[in-house]
Amino acid sequence: MSAVGSVRSPLEAGLVALLLERPPTSARLPVGVLTKEEKAAELQRLQVRRAMDAAYEAELILGLAEDTPDTLDPSADHPGARKGAWAPDTELPGVSQFFSSELAVVLNCGRATASHRARRAWTYRENLPATWAALTGGALDEGRAAVLADVLQHTSPDIARQVESRLLPEAGELSRTRLRARALELLVALDADAVDARREDAERQADVRSYPSHLEGMATLAAELPADEVAEAYALIDQLAAMAKADGDPRPIGQIRAEVFSLLVRRPADHGLPAVSAQVTVTAALDAVEGASAAPGSVGGLPITAAHVRELLRRIAALGLQRPEGGSLALALTDPDGRLLAATTPEQLAGVARRGCRDHPEATCDCPLLSRPPATDTYTPTGAQDAFVVTRDRGCRFPHCGQRVGWTDRDHVVPHAAGGATDCANLCCLCRSHHRLKTLARGWLFVMDDDGTLHVTTPSGVTRTTRPPGMHPPGLRPLSPGPPNPEKPAERSPSGPAADDDPPPL
Incomplete structure (x- = not known):
């Protein structure tokens, strides 16, 4: 039962506040003095504790869901309300469409993970009360309870409880794989429609x-694909690889299969599709490109070494600042802490270099000739602003989202209608789902610093901060500069771990 709307005495409120401030640790035994048998017994006790905590977590999630009813959502006729493809089935009946996003921020995880945990908690309560009771008492571990919940979430409570009554007594003695198989066998026998619904749901959530x-x-x-399509695709790839091996290719068969797969995806024969031009972003520190340091880079957001970066740039002739055929070449200038100063093209950079400062001699001038694009009076960002924000953010800035930048909107953090400027310090990339949340959901607070650091606070008071990719966290210094030494590992800052894996742009 939710505590919202209930009356608590000052003593009760004070006790709850005191308990919430307690340290998140429990008594631990000194491992060094335990015998082997005692260590084994303590490990078993820990598994029981984890099961009980998982049940408590499910109860807390459901309580938070009750505090977030769908009566807070915009009405169906409200501009921006979910319609058509933006009106999927309700995740939890009677619960706000924005609940999963709030839970994700609270748990510090992705929205899909948060949604999965919420659905699992709902299934425990509605479909599997005996499983939840066993979890609460520590009689069933979290992994096996989760297997039952995930298999039985799409069927009716009556069918789910029939399967539960058959499997729960022996669940602890079955492996998770065998428990899942047994649950599916019983579900197919009792409710084949639920299995089909599960498959259709998986197809809707499929992606690359x-x-x-x-x-x-x-x-x-x-890629998540129907099993028959995966089997057919793998057989094709395996046959082509085997043919190459038979023709004398000396490489391991797995390496050949991987190359065949890549070729089929990137250069499909007679596909009949319209021509496309893929834009891939390569980021690197300038001294790493020149070979003066081993600072890592990235391609498409995936980390690679400095040597790998230089190899890629040689392949596209980018070290000579030449635009690759069918693509584009852009540069991003950052300060030593990774803050984006300007986004430009080689042509613009060459023009600035030729023109120089109009007010001071070159020898004495330190005026910034390239900087952040100026604000505009219009609602729509200028092309220069769009390029700057996209280069800085590289994806949706909502905590743990990371939707590709090509699928994001340019959002005014302080709404334009409320006086927010169309300025890069007030613009960030948000995917459509999180853009709708910021615009329509009640109680959320978004604040952005001048350098693009974004602070998001949920209605429940939890704040998460996201920095633009490549910007060093406060108090952390990047790896020591200088050429790499294969005999000596890279030094790290004494104040903490190495800087972010995602380096600042070139």
Whole structure:
């Protein structure tokens, strides 16, 4: 039951405040004095504690959801209200459409993760009360309880409880993989429509994703596809790789398969699609490009070494500031802390260099010839402002979102209608979902510093801060400059870890 609207005595309020201030640690035994048997027993006790905490977390999430009803959302006829593709099924009945975003900020995770946790908590309460009770008592671990919740979230409470009653007694003795398989077997027998709904939901959420690999300098490109399509695609890739191997390619078969996959995606034969030009952003520190340091760079937001950056630039002849065929070349100038000073093109930079300062001799002048674009009186940002903001932000600036910059809006942090200037210090990139949240959801606060640092505060009072990619956090210095020494690891600042993996732009 939510505490909103209830009356608490001053003693109760004081007690709650005191408990909320307690340290987030619990008593721990000194590991060094424990026997092997005692360490094993303590590990088992820890698993019970984690299960009980998971149940408590679910209860807190549901309580926060009750405090965020959909009565706070804009009406269906309100400008910007969800319609058509922007009106998906309600995540939690009766709960605000913006709840998952608030929960994500509270938990300091992505919105998809927060939404998944909320849906799982809802399933425990509505569909699997016995599982939730076992979790609360520490009789069932969090991983196995989550398996049941994830499989049974789309079926009716009656069907879910039938499956639960069959599996819960033996759940602790089954592996998670076997428990999932058994739950699906029973669900297919009792409610095949729920399995189809689960598959259709997975297809709606499917996407192509890229993320860094655990192998240095590599990245993973993955797509969620129907199982039959994956099987067909893999068979094709494997056959082409096997043919190359039979023709004498000496490389490992896995490397050949990866190259075949890349070629099929980047140069599909007879695809019949309109021509496109992919724009890939390569960022690097200038001294790394020149070979004077080993500061890392990135390509498409994925970290790569300085040597890899120089290899890429040689391949596109960018060291000579030549625009690659079918693409574009832009430069971003930053200060030593990674703050963006200006976004320009090679042609503009050459013109500035030729023109110089009009007011002072070159030998004595330190006037900034390139700087942030000036503000404009119009609502729509100028082309120079758009280029600056896109270069600075590189994606949605909402905490843990990171939607690609090509899918974002240029939002006035202080609304233009409320006197907010169309200025780079008041503009940031927000994806459409978080743009709608900022505009329509009640109780949120967005504040941006002059350097582009964004502070987002939820209606529940939690604030998260995001800095433009490549800007060093306060108090952290970048890696020591100078040429790399293979015999000596890079030195780090004594005040903390190394600077962000995402370096400032070139």
